[in-house]
Amino acid sequence: MTPVNRTDAHADVLVVGAGPAGLALAARLARAGAGRVEVLEREPEPGGMPRHLHHGGFGRAPLPWLRGPAYARRWARAAAAAGAAVRTGVTATGWAGPLRLETTSPAGLERITARAVVLATGARERPRSARLVPGSRPPGVLTTGELFRSVHEYGLPIGRRAVVVGAEPVARHAAATLRQAGTDVVAMVTEQPRAAAVPGIPVLTATTVGELHGRGRLTGVAVRHRDGRTGLLACDTVVFTGDWIPDHELARRGGIPLDPGTRGPCVDAAFRTAAPGVFAVGNALHGIESAATAVGEGEAAAASVLAHLAGAPWPEAGPPLHVRAPLLWVTPHRITGIARRPLLLRSAEAVTAPVVTAAQDGRTLWRRRFPVPASPSRSLRLPPHWTARVDHAGGPVVLALG
Amino acid sequence: MTLTRRGPLPGGAPYDVTVVGAGVVGSAIARELSRLPLRIALIDACDDVGNGTSKANTAILHTGFDAVPGSLESRLVRDGQRLLAAYAADTGIPVEPVGALLVAWNEEQLAALPGLADKAVRNGYRSARILPAHEVRAREPELGPGVLGALDVPDESLICPWTTTLAYATQAVRAGVDLHLNCPVRSVAPGEPHTLATGRGPLRTRHLVNAAGLYADEIDRFLGHTDFTVTPRRGQLIVFDELARGLVRHILLPVPDARGKGVLVTPTVYGNVMLGPTAEDLDDRTATGSTADGLALLREKGRRILPALLDEEVTAVYAGLRAATGQDDYAVRAHPAQRYVTVGGIRSTGLTASMAIAAHVVGLLAEAGLPLTGARDPEPVRMPNLGEAFPRPYRDAAMIAADPEYGRIVCHCERVTRGEIRDALAATVPPASPDGLRRRTRARGGRCQGFHCGAAVRALFEEARP
The missing domain is CATH 3.50.50.60 (FAD/NAD(P)-binding domain)
Structure with a gap:
């Protein structure tokens, strides 16, 4: 189908996604005089995920800790004050060229050409279907994202008795939001062998959701413990939490290679994807991390974007970073220069006092014992200094435990 | 009304x-x-x-090539295909004539192809022909190893x-x-x-x-x-995200053999890829649930047909019941x-x-005595388009210029606009549930299953509820 009547527009930097990473990057670029910095946000309001997170704990010293919505507004104001154009209700629907995006908004269709494009498209939770949880398909099956918006943004009724799948921080926030909405939380269910206690809510560890029951409305969730015991939790609502996947569709439509571990665009330590002029930052790279991490990545990427605008050549991709099980993924995915920020490393299993090694072609580059446990819900932050020892003509750099 | x-x-x-x-x-x-x-x-x-x-069917506009020759089904499918194709064109029902390949994976299936080609002719369908393995592979490069040949049925189509x-x-x-x-x-x-x-x-x-x-x-x-x-025959299906659409060009039908009917892999008019169905005879006419065994079986069969498909995100799993009579x-x-x-x-x-x-x-x-006098042609209708191969409002500058609500995307995965949701809620036969709204607009039918838009779509639905 031939797109008709598209308005052509230009920007120096086009940032897709006005969450903390995109806004922080746009603010820094605009302040640095990068020219026209435009942030496209498909939602009606800027701010990204924190808009829906009504608990506190956002921001960093010396700023006061804020609730999510206030934090989202702060970054939207910061980007606008710095001179970035934050456009809401605008969706980037696809690519019309290497650095040219097609958009849809109530104002019409555009084709925006930029000198640099930054994908800051965020992440989503895998829904019940993607987790292949069998059973019936009644109403009452949610993700945390839908729950938060339903309660906080629209005041929609949820249900009377809910089961929360997951026991990570996001699951605990889901439980709190359910209680706030007047819904009893029957149980939290996690496949992990251990989980933090939650006052007043039974946490079923080493337990999987077997099947959903109910027609017209959810009536229960069948669960199975690792030891073979099974049971049915009567409930009218189930919230699937966590299991994040980057919103990588725009990257894929642009032919940008993804990392098989994160399912986000493959980037080097300067947030460069394989496509010259296209960068990626924030949760689009790795699923959910703290807002502060997203902001840090956005701010750090500003230097790389400025260098690109100033004419720095797009470097040859350096050696890839690989992980060994039980490690799931690492970001960045390639080492082209010396990393300036901590690398994020995620394990599929909880490991106490993990020892992480980095090796290339049989040569150990770095090794360290961490006092904090490796966890499926929290990344280890590896100091970046050892990346200076990577041989750029060498083979893959392999990260492993032990 | x-x-x-x-x-x-x-x-x-x-x-x-x-x-x-x-x-x-x-x-x-x-x-x-x-x-x-x-x-x-x-x-x-x-x-x-x-x-x-x-x-919950497989959404195919059939040629009737494989019906029992001489049966009522054979005649009605052949006539119905022509009638519905014309009606769809007039009404705006999306139809994509992608064609089907019945892929033979073993000697027994390969040997069955000439019989199927012959049966097609007896059903009045003359365009089916047998393709050698290399031609099948050229047409469907992502097929798994072991293809021996296929029957090409170029007029099988996708429909909504x-x-x-x-x-x-x-x-x-x-x-x-x-x-x-x-x-x-x-x-x-x-x-x-x-x-x-x-x-x-x-x-x-x-x-x-x-x-x-x-x-x-x-x-x-x-x-x-x-x-x-009626013995309900359950068919479980897995729907993959539209990013999988590039993996498959035709409807890939199984060749029935002694071990039963296999599963199909087919694109949908919505731009997804569907894998299924299972065929399980049941007693319960309400058992529209999927099962762990059914999904495992589909994934195992799907992996053989189109290995790369299994790496894609699943947007929906569902089960339909067919009214089998034996x-x-x-x-x-x-x-x-x-x-x-x-x-x-x-x-x-x-x-x-x-x-x-x-x-x-x-x-x-x-x-039986019903008088057929005074018949008149019904007023034509034009239905909103849900098909990817046809213009959708979010890409239609003229529609958006006339009504900006067609530029306000609410469901991001499926690119459904507020204007389309509003129209569906005010239609002659409006939905009675968010699921009904999904079947009319595709809203919240995509990869995020409502993570992003579920609350907004439900709020629009509740607002319009009488």
């Missing part, structure tokens, strides 16, 4: 014809009857049209089953058919007229058409007939003395055959 979903049924004179079952077949029959200057009712136990077997049923029902209601939903039939007192005891009170009708799908044998028994028993043909039976027609045993080809079934049934009613 009359559509009711609650309260006692309207009284007054008996209906001339009542169609029980507002699936794709019942709705097509009601539409065909709506040409006549008669009082027609279309009733269904569900809260929406097309909410049973019709919503939801819009088809909705178009029929919309046209019928606009032409004066009374559509009563949430209206299960509890018993029938045969007579002149028949009196149906429904969940919403009595309904009197001179002629009765039974298009009750999974429950067709129950309605039949109310009138004293035991011609067939017979090799449709069970369409006229009982003229009772002014009663049963339309039973309509399997997945029923979508394709629906318009031809409708014409056939009206003919049977006429033989």
Whole structure:
């Protein structure tokens, strides 16, 4: 189908996604005089995920800790004050060229050409279907994202008795939001062998959701413990939490290679994807991390974007970073220069006092014992200094435990 | 225009014809009857049209190449394919003529291809031909290893089953058919007229058409007939995200062999890829749940057919029940003395055959004394397009310029705009649930399943709820 009547527009930097990473990057670029910095946000309001997170704990010293919505507004104001154009209700629907995006908004269709494009498209939770949880398909099956918006943004009724799948921080926030909405939380269910206690809510560890029951409305969730015991939790609502996947569709439509571990665009330590002029930052790279991490990545990427605008050549991709099980993924995915920020490393299993090694072609580059446990819900932050020892003509750099 | 979903049924004179079952077949029959200057009712136990077997089929507009030659099904599928293809073009129902390949993975299947090609000819379909392995691979580069050949059936097409049923029902209601939903039939007192005891009170009708799908044998028994028993056959399906669409170009049909019928891999008009169905005979007519075993089986078979498919995100898993009767043909039976027609045993080809079934049934009613005088052509309808191969509002500058709501995307995965949701909620046959809204717009039907838009879509639905 031939797109008709598209308005052509230009920007120096086009940032897709006005969450903390995109806004922080746009603010820094605009302040640095990068020219026209435009942030496209498909939602009606800027701010990204924190808009829906009504608990506190956002921001960093010396700023006061804020609730999510206030934090989202702060970054939207910061980007606008710095001179970035934050456009809401605008969706980037696809690519019309290497650095040219097609958009849809109530104002019409555009084709925006930029000198640099930054994908800051965020992440989503895998829904019940993607987790292949069998059973019936009644109403009452949610993700945390839908729950938060339903309660906080629209005041929609949820249900009377809910089961929360997951026991990570996001699951605990889901439980709190359910209680706030007047819904009893029957149980939290996690496949992990251990989980933090939650006052007043039974946490079923080493337990999987077997099947959903109910027609017209959810009536229960069948669960199975690792030891073979099974049971049915009567409930009218189930919230699937966590299991994040980057919103990588725009990257894929642009032919940008993804990392098989994160399912986000493959980037080097300067947030460069394989496509010259296209960068990626924030949760689009790795699923959910703290807002502060997203902001840090956005701010750090500003230097790389400025260098690109100033004419720095797009470097040859350096050696890839690989992980060994039980490690799931690492970001960045390639080492082209010396990393300036901590690398994020995620394990599929909880490991106490993990020892992480980095090796290339049989040569150990770095090794360290961490006092904090490796966890499926929290990344280890590896100091970046050892990346200076990577041989750029060498083979893959392999990260492993032990 | 009359559509009711609650309260006692309207009284007054008996209906001339009542169609029980507002699936794709019942709705097509009601539409065909709506040409006549008669009082027609279309009733269904569900809260929406097309909410049973019709919503969960494999969404293919068949050529009928593999029907039993000489059967009623063979004739009605062949005629229906032509009728529905033309109707779809006029009405805006998305159809993509991608063609089908019946892929042979073993010698037995390869040996079966000439017989299938011959059967196609006997069904009046002459364009099927056998392709050698290298040509199959050139056409479908992502196929798994071990392809020996295929039967090419170039006229098999993809179609939107939801819009088809909705178009029929919309046209019928606009032409004066009374559509009563949430209206299960509890018993029938045969007579002149028949009196149906429904969940919403009595309904009197001179002629009765039974298009009750999974429950067709129950309605039949109310009138004293035991011609067939419906055994629900469950088909579980996995739908993959539209980013998988590039992996497959044709409908990849299985070649039946001694180990039974395999599964198919097919694109959909919405731009997804579908894998399935299983075939499990059950007793429970409400068992529309998926099972861990069923999904594991589909994934195992899918991995052999199209290995890369399994790496893609799953957007939906669902199960449909087919109304199997253990017979090799449709069970369409006229009982003229009772002014009663049963339309039973309509399997997945029923979508394709629906318009031809409708014409056939009206003919049977006429033989039982229904007057066909004064027929007029129904007012054409134009349905909102849900197909990826046709212009959708979010890419239509003229639509957005005329009404900016068509530029306001609410469901980001499926690119559904607020204007489309508003239109569906205000349509002749509006949805009764967010699921019904999804079948009319695709809203919250994508990879995030409502993570981003679920609350917004539900709020729009609740706002419009009467």
